Amino acid sequence: MNKKLALKIAAPLLGIAFALGAPQGAQAAPVPTASPNNFTQACTQISNTATVNFTVGGVGQTPGASNAASFQVGNRANVLVVKQNAAPVSVVPGSAGNILTFKVINAGNYRQRYNLASLVKAIGTANPFAGLPANSTFTATEQVPAIYVDGAPGAVTANIDPDFEQTVTILADIGAAQVDGDLSVHALTATTTYTTGAAVTQGAGQSIVGGALACTGNVGDVVFADTVAGPDDAVRDAVGSDRDAYKVCSSLLSFSKTATTIWDPINYTTIQKTIPGALVRYVVTVSNAGAACRSAVLTTITDGLSGNLTMDANLKVAAAAGPLTALADESAAGKGFKVLVTGSARALNGVAQYFTTANDADGVELLAPNITATLATVLPVEGAYLAGEIKPGETVTLTFNVVIN
Amino acid sequence: MMKKALFILAMLIFTATHAVAADKSPLELVSVNEVDITVKNSKGVDEVQRVDAAKAKVVPGDTVIFTTRYSYAGGKPATDVVITNPMPEHMIYTDGTAEGKGTRIEFSADKGASYAPAGKVKIKDAKGKERVAAAADYTHIRWVFKGALEKGAKGEVFFRAKVK
Numbered sequence: 001m002n003k004k005l006a007l008k009i010a011a012p013l014l015g016i017a018f019a020l021g022a023p024q025g026a027q028a029a030p031v032p033t034a035s036p037n038n039f040t041q042a043c044t045q046i047s048n049t050a051t052v053n054f055t056v057g058g059v060g061q062t063p064g065a066s067n068a069a070s071f072q073v074g075n076r077a078n079v080l081v082v083k084q085n086a087a088p089v090s091v092v093p094g095s096a097g098n099i100l101t102f103k104v105i106n107a108g109n110y111r112q113r114y115n116l117a118s119l120v121k122a123i124g125t126a127n128p129f130a131g132l133p134a135n136s137t138f139t140a141t142e143q144v145p146a147i148y149v150d151g152a153p154g155a156v157t158a159n160i161d162p163d164f165e166q167t168v169t170i171l172a173d174i175g176a177a178q179v180d181g182d183l184s185v186h187a188l189t190a191t192t193t194y195t196t197g198a199a200v201t202q203g204a205g206q207s208i209v210g211g212a213l214a215c216t217g218n219v220g221d222v223v224f225a226d227t228v229a230g231p232d233d234a235v236r237d238a239v240g241s242d243r244d245a246y247k248v249c250s251s252l253l254s255f256s257k258t259a260t261t262i263w264d265p266i267n268y269t270t271i272q273k274t275i276p277g278a279l280v281r282y283v284v285t286v287s288n289a290g291a292a293c294r295s296a297v298l299t300t301i302t303d304g305l306s307g308n309l310t311m312d313a314n315l316k317v318a319a320a321a322g323p324l325t326a327l328a329d330e331s332a333a334g335k336g337f338k339v340l341v342t343g344s345a346r347a348l349n350g351v352a353q354y355f356t357t358a359n360d361a362d363g364v365e366l367l368a369p370n371i372t373a374t375l376a377t378v379l380p381v382e383g384a385y386l387a388g389e390i391k392p393g394e395t396v397t398l399t400f401n402v403v404i405n
Numbered sequence: 406m407m408k409k410a411l412f413i414l415a416m417l418i419f420t421a422t423h424a425v426a427a428d429k430s431p432l433e434l435v436s437v438n439e440v441d442i443t444v445k446n447s448k449g450v451d452e453v454q455r456v457d458a459a460k461a462k463v464v465p466g467d468t469v470i471f472t473t474r475y476s477y478a479g480g481k482p483a484t485d486v487v488i489t490n491p492m493p494e495h496m497i498y499t500d501g502t503a504e505g506k507g508t509r510i511e512f513s514a515d516k517g518a519s520y521a522p523a524g525k526v527k528i529k530d531a532k533g534k535e536r537v538a539a540a541a542d543y544t545h546i547r548w549v550f551k552g553a554l555e556k557g558a559k560g561e562v563f564f565r566a567k568v569k
Contacts, residue, residue, distance in 0.1 A: 071458035
């Protein structure tokens with residue numbers, strides 16, 4: 001009978017956060033890492049001298065000293081790439097610029113630079129986190145450029161001193177066709193170079209440049225100390241790597257509307273019929289399933305009233321008597337709309353709210369022929385709730401009566 | 406006149422003594438820094454070789470063997486011999502590795518002000534509370550020879566330490 005029922009939903013919550021968090025601007029300087037090794041810096045000279053005291057014939061002799069034996073500390077090259085989240089990054093279908101965050105840490109003892117590369121791992125790659133799905137099910141499309149270093153696009157870090165780190169992010173877009181539970185695995189690799197960008201070669205007597213200390217003749221020993229292979233690099237290759245993942249997660253909304261004849265002027269409430277003068281109750285229901293992993297932010301519910309219907313301004317209560325004007329009102333006079341939220345932690349959970357049928361911006365308006373419920377007003381900001389937000393397991397209903405002309 | 410002659414004699418003795426002292430000590434020390442590396446021998450079997458640290462790849466975490474070789478060329482026996490080795494900067498002593506035949510080994514955690522055997526060295530923390538020093542706290546090692554060194558005596562003392 002009435003028509004054009006519609007629901008508008010704001011951008012999913014985490015989607016908004018991602019958009020606001022998109023990196024931009026100049027690259028920030030490296031910062032100290034949380035767990036420093038405090039290694040002796042490469043090219044440091046370590047010298048040892050012993051002394052001796054003794055007596056001869058009971059007479060103390062002038063102390064003797066050894067030669068100063070010294071050696072130079074070599075370059076213990078080690079880079080760590082560490083993802084920064086404990087679970088896959090939650091994304092929604094059709095969202096853009098979703099961020100995976102890594103730290104690239106100089107765990108060695110000399111100033112280095114690192115070449116970065118991102119890898120979109122093939123479908124079927126093991127989930128880098130505990131939990132399901134066990135393997136990736138799709139490949140998110142990485143943006144161009146995909147890699148940002150401390151907020152600036154680029155695939156090369158700054159010169160990073162030992163025990164310092166930079167934050168590296170990968171940006172990717174999620175296809176609109178993806179469904180809840182889909183997983184896409186991505187990797188970041190960091191390859192050690194000197195501050196000149198030249199590759200680091202392992203061995204004795206290698207050229208060493210770029211650190212605060214100068215090796216004798218700019219030559220020193222280089223040892224690749226990454227003794228544990230990363231997921232996308234080998235043992236002792238001066239490359240660090242780690243994997244992260246996107247997991248699709250959205251709200252699971254259901255939307256329904258029922259029309260029930262609750263009273264007619266002849267039969268009242270006994271096998272009441274849909275005849276002129278009958279009272280029909282509409283209930284519009286929006287639910288976010290308990291199994292959903294994300295809230296939804298509702299903006300408006302709109303419904304178009306047919307010209308053959310007249311709004312019941314007082315939300316009358318059906319009774320086995322008549323006439324219509326004699327029926328009791330559920331709400332205060334003039335408040336023909338009822339909104340009820342259930343399954344919620346909101347203060348008004350299970351408590352009916354009534355709104356006028358006038359166009360007075362109280363939250364639910366009738367501007368003939370349209371009914372519009374503004375959820376930001378009906379369900380305002382409250383504690384852990386955004387305006388209009390319904391969390392998984394929550395339901396909001398809009399109830400009103402009409403009279404058949 | 407007699408007093409003047411005695412003074413001159415005393416000055417000559419003093420000068421002579423110090424001239425000798427400025428010469429090379431009869432108890433000579435030679436320090437050597439080495440590391441043990443594993444290489445494959447001609448039969449393809451792993452073999453540990455000790456090489457000069459200056460010619461090896463030494464990086465943080467590696468262990469260096471600091472050896473002091475001594476030889477005595479004096480005419481009379483040397484007694485009360487003590488070889489002292491400050492812990493080289495950037496190194497951490499590896500507990501239980503100091504050795505020296507015929508010596509008593511002692512450690513200091515206060516830059517050589519006091520010494521005690523391992524496990525009995527005391528150190529005060531930032532709050533002034535005394536505790537037993539750990540190997541990482543040692544600043545000096547010394548080898549106190551139990552007997553005299555005769556002319557021609559040779560030997561070595563050593564310890565191991567890790568590069569910080």
